[in-house]
Amino acid sequence: MVTKMTFVNIVSLSKEFKDIVSEHVLPNSIELKNPLKFPKNLDFIQDTTQNPFEEISKKFTNFFESVKFPYQNIKKNKISEPDIQEINKFLEETENKIRQIETKKKDVEQQLKKYKNILKTLEPLHDSKVNMSELINMKFMKFRFGRMPIDSYKKKQTYLNNMPTYFVLVSQDSYYVWGFYFVYHVDYEEIDRIFFSMYFERIRIEGDTDGSPIEIVHRVSKREKELAGNSIALNAELKNILETNKKELIEKYSSIKYWYNIHDVKRYATFSSSSFYLCGWMPKKEALKFIKKTKNDHRLTVSLEEKNTTEEHLKIPTKIENLNIFKPFEQFVKMYGIPRYNEIDPTFFLSCIYIVFFGMMFGDVGHGICLLIVGLLMTFFKKGGFLSKIISLIGASSIFFGFMYGTFFGYEGDRSIIKPVWFTPMENSFNMNKILLSTIFIGIGTILVSMIINISNGIKQKNYKKIFFSQNGFAGLIFYSTSIYLVYKLINSVNIKNLFIANFLAYTSLLVILIQEPLAKICKKIKKDTKKGWFIEAFFELGESILGYITNTISFSRVGTFALCHAGIMSVIILFITEFKKYSLLIAILGNIFVVCFEALIVGIQVLRLNYYEIFSRFYSGDGIEFKPINEQL
Numbered sequence: 001m002v003t004k005m006t007f008v009n010i011v012s013l014s015k016e017f018k019d020i021v022s023e024h025v026l027p028n029s030i031e032l033k034n035p036l037k038f039p040k041n042l043d044f045i046q047d048t049t050q051n052p053f054e055e056i057s058k059k060f061t062n063f064f065e066s067v068k069f070p071y072q073n074i075k076k077n078k079i080s081e082p083d084i085q086e087i088n089k090f091l092e093e094t095e096n097k098i099r100q101i102e103t104k105k106k107d108v109e110q111q112l113k114k115y116k117n118i119l120k121t122l123e124p125l126h127d128s129k130v131n132m133s134e135l136i137n138m139k140f141m142k143f144r145f146g147r148m149p150i151d152s153y154k155k156k157q158t159y160l161n162n163m164p165t166y167f168v169l170v171s172q173d174s175y176y177v178w179g180f181y182f183v184y185h186v187d188y189e190e191i192d193r194i195f196f197s198m199y200f201e202r203i204r205i206e207g208d209t210d211g212s213p214i215e216i217v218h219r220v221s222k223r224e225k226e227l228a229g230n231s232i233a234l235n236a237e238l239k240n241i242l243e244t245n246k247k248e249l250i251e252k253y254s255s256i257k258y259w260y261n262i263h264d265v266k267r268y269a270t271f272s273s274s275s276f277y278l279c280g281w282m283p284k285k286e287a288l289k290f291i292k293k294t295k296n297d298h299r300l301t302v303s304l305e306e307k308n309t310t311e312e313h314l315k316i317p318t319k320i321e322n323l324n325i326f327k328p329f330e331q332f333v334k335m336y337g338i339p340r341y342n343e344i345d346p347t348f349f350l351s352c353i354y355i356v357f358f359g360m361m362f363g364d365v366g367h368g369i370c371l372l373i374v375g376l377l378m379t380f381f382k383k384g385g386f387l388s389k390i391i392s393l394i395g396a397s398s399i400f401f402g403f404m405y406g407t408f409f410g411y412e413g414d415r416s417i418i419k420p421v422w423f424t425p426m427e428n429s430f431n432m433n434k435i436l437l438s439t440i441f442i443g444i445g446t447i448l449v450s451m452i453i454n455i456s457n458g459i460k461q462k463n464y465k466k467i468f469f470s471q472n473g474f475a476g477l478i479f480y481s482t483s484i485y486l487v488y489k490l491i492n493s494v495n496i497k498n499l500f501i502a503n504f505l506a507y508t509s510l511l512v513i514l515i516q517e518p519l520a521k522i523c524k525k526i527k528k529d530t531k532k533g534w535f536i537e538a539f540f541e542l543g544e545s546i547l548g549y550i551t552n553t554i555s556f557s558r559v560g561t562f563a564l565c566h567a568g569i570m571s572v573i574i575l576f577i578t579e580f581k582k583y584s585l586l587i588a589i590l591g592n593i594f595v596v597c598f599e600a601l602i603v604g605i606q607v608l609r610l611n612y613y614e615i616f617s618r619f620y621s622g623d624g625i626e627f628k629p630i631n632e633q634l
Contacts, residue, residue, distance in 0.1 A: 002345045003319040005627070006287045010278040012300035017276050018081075020300050021265045025278065028290055029629035031317055032268035032280040044270030044277050053260035056084050059091055060253045067098060067242060071253060082255045090252065094245050098238060105234045108227050115224040121145075121203050122213045124171045124178035129212050135180075142188045144195070146202040147176040159198060165191045265630065281317050281627065316341035319627035325393070326351040328386035336612055337622020342460045344453055346620050350611050353446065354390075357610065359397030360439065361562035361603045364570075365418065366409035368398030370596050394604070405563075409592060410570025425560070426567035436560040443556025444484055446615060447549075451477045454619035464523040469516035471545040472618045479509035480549055514542050552614045559610075562603055569595060 008030060012020045025032075036046060064071040124147070135143055148156075156167060167181040181200075183191045242249075270277050282290065287304055294302050318341050320330060329351040339345050362368075375392030378384040384391070406412050406420025413427045425435040451472050458466030458473060468474050482505045486496045496503070512519065517534055573591035577584045616622070 001321055001348070002339060002341060002343070003321050003627075004284040005281050005316050005319065005341065006284045007305040008280055008282050008287055008290070009303045009305070010300060011275060014271055014274055014276050016299045017266075017269070018262055021262050024290070024294060024297075024300065025265060026261060026631055028282065029286055029627075029631060030280045030282045030290075031627055031629050032265070032278060034268060035270045035277050035279050044272050044275075046270050047266045049266075051260060051263045051266075052084065053256055053263060056088055056091075057256050057260045059088070060256060063091060063095060064253075067238075069242065069249075081259055082252065087252050087256065090248070094241070094249070097241050101234055101238045101241070105231065105238070108231045108234065112224060112227050112231065115220050115227070119217060119220055119224070122217050131212060132216060140185055141182055142185050143180050143182045144192070144200075144202050145178075145180050145204075146200050147178045148195070148198055148200040150175065150177055152198040152200070153177045156198065159194055163191065163194070268630075280630075282629075283319055283627075315625055317627040318624040320345045320347060322347050322351075328389040328393075329354060331386045332608060332611070333622075334626075336616055336620070338624040338626045340461075340621060340624040343457050343621060343624065344460070344619075346453070346616065349449070349453065349615075353611055353615065354607050355393055355397045357559050357607045358394040358603055359401035360559050361607065362394075362398050362566055362600060363401030363405045363563060364407045364409065364566065365399050365402030366407075367592070367596050367600070368395050368400075368402050370592075371395030371398055371600060394600075407567070407570075409588075410567070410574055410595075412567065415574070424567075425563050426571070432564060435563055436557050439556050439558075439560035439563075440553060442559070443553055443614070446556065447552060447618065448477065448481065450615050450618040451480070457619055465516055465520035468523075469512055469519045471513050471542075471548075475509040475512040475516070476545070478505050479513065482506040482509070483549070510542070513545065514538055555610065555614050558606060562606065566595075566599060569599065 010020070010025070035044060061071065063069075150172065153169075153172075160167070164187045165181050165183045167179055169177055169179045171178045181191070181195060265278070268278060268280070291302055291304065294300060318338050320333070320339065322330060322345070326347055330347050332350060332354070333339070333345070333347050359368075371391055372395030375388050375390070375395050378388030379392060402408065403418065404420065404422040406416045406418050406424050408417045411417050412420070412424045416424070423431050423434065425431050454470075454472040455467055455474060455477070458464070458468075458470075466473055470476060471479075482502045486499065486502055486506065489499060489502075490496050515538065517538060573587065573595070576587050576591070580587060
């Protein structure tokens with residue numbers, strides 16, 4: 001439902017600006033507008049000075065993000081205007097303490113990384129007794145330590161025959177061998193190239209190299225543990241600083257945000273030599289409460305306007321309110337677009353269609369229970385947002401239609417566990433036709449209701465073309481309903497040529513739709529001639545409209561088709577369960593999980609598509625402006 005709005009004007013003395021904004025503007029749902037856009041406010045000017053709390057506010061948010069401190073939900077406390085210099089000093093001191101600890105922590109982490117690299121490098125050399133420093137300090141020989149694929153190692157004699165080098169194998173696994181190769185210092189470049197061609201990967205030995213590899217590992221491991229302890233201590237110190245200053249940080253930030261918001265309202269205010277002026281939209285009920293609350297406050301004057309002739313005010317923002325059970329479906333409406341202020345909110349209609357059609361397409365007691373449980377769990381653990389509540393509702397709908405069809409985890413008809421209240425769609429060809437025809441008749445009713453809603457929108461908007469002459473107005477309603485009647489009579493072998501009144505209504509309404517443009521201009525008393533070529537354009541649009549009536553109506557048969565598809569898919573899974581009894585439990589679990597996840601997703605998308613293309617396209621523009629009150633923006 002679209003909430004009724006009213007325009008609010010607030011005037012007070014400039015010296016009272018902070019108090020008025022604090023007490024009366026920020027606590028209320030008011031969407032402020034720029035008063036300079038309205039001619040009557042030309043004597044006022046805007047305050048373009050920078051918000052004095054902007055810089056310190058950014059410093060706080062940058063600081064909180066750098067230390068990963070959750071600040072988004074900190075409440076804004078009303079206290080006396082804070083001293084920015086004092087708060088800035090406190091923040092800088094806290095930042096310096098943390099920066100010093102983080103610098104130490106960074107050095108420790110670099111050392112730890114270095115030691116881990118040494119340990120990883122020496123891992124293949126644990127069993128070697130060689131003194132590493134002696135190898136590194138050789139004058140006339142060079143050595144390389146690394147690994148190479150086993151295949152390359154086996155072929156090394158082919159490449160290294162009669163070459164001045166010697167390879168020492170240290171260790172190996174299924175894929176690589178680790179070892180050293182030694183070469184005379186004047187020949188190392190050529191030997192390096194040969195080993196490179198054999199996919200030898202050199203591993204450099206750095207750091208503490210005094211003693212055997214195992215001795216080095218023991219020393220480095222001891223230092224690594226000491227540094228790890230230092231890292232833990234620094235983390236604890238960092239956490240302690242944040243915990244010690246947490247209360248003061250929150251208090252100072254909340255006061256900064258509060259006063260930042262007060263000064264930010266100046267963007268929407270205009271000032272004269274002694275007064276200021278604010279204006280904006282409010283829900284009418286809240287505006288009346290606002291008037292009552294400020295009645296005895298002599299510091300300000302508040303007035304309400306139902307309508308305003310300025311162009312800006314004609315773009316009234318839309319606030320939609322629905323019962324809690326339908327609220328989750330508002331997100332689907334907003335995905336299409338926000339309703340205009342003078343347009344019916346389709347949330348209730350979409351909710352009913354979505355819940356009913358989903359149940360008809362996915363009617364199964366067992367799968368419905370699964371969806372209901374998943375939705376309830378998601379709601380309990382606050383996961384999935386609005387989708388969790390929608391899943392619960394469509395799960396309940398699936399359970400209801402599951403009882404109507406007599407379907408429980410695909411078992412129906414001859415294998416049914418529960419008796420159908422209505423009928424089982426896949427039981428025989430008669431029932432298949434029955435479900436398809438039922439959904440087409442439901443679709444016809446849905447299209448007719450959509451046209452009635454469009455006519456209601458036309459009345460609200462005083463749009464005669466939309467009310468009387470369009471393909472979704474009275475003309476379209478008469479043509480569509482009489483056409484359905486004639487088709488019904490034709491199916492029942494009635495000579496429709498004898499149905500004079502029905503034919504007259506159908507052809508007359510079709511003619512009205514064809515010439516809707518000039519008829520609308522006559523109603524609006526527009527004397528300007530209709531643009532040339534309008535008839536050709538109208539003729540093709542008429543053909544498109546007639547085709548739309550047919551395709552939209554047939555499109556609703558997908559509701560019955562998906563009901564049959566569900567039964568078909570489950571019959572295949574049950575067949576596999578019967579044939580492969582050894583794996584029946586596994587097939588049953590995986591099969592039903594697949595159906596619940598995949599088929600429910602496809603059905604959900606298809607129902608949304610029906611709403612967007614077959615229903616919304618007939619009455620809903622969705623080009624409104626969402627109501628954004630100042631107390632939610634700041």
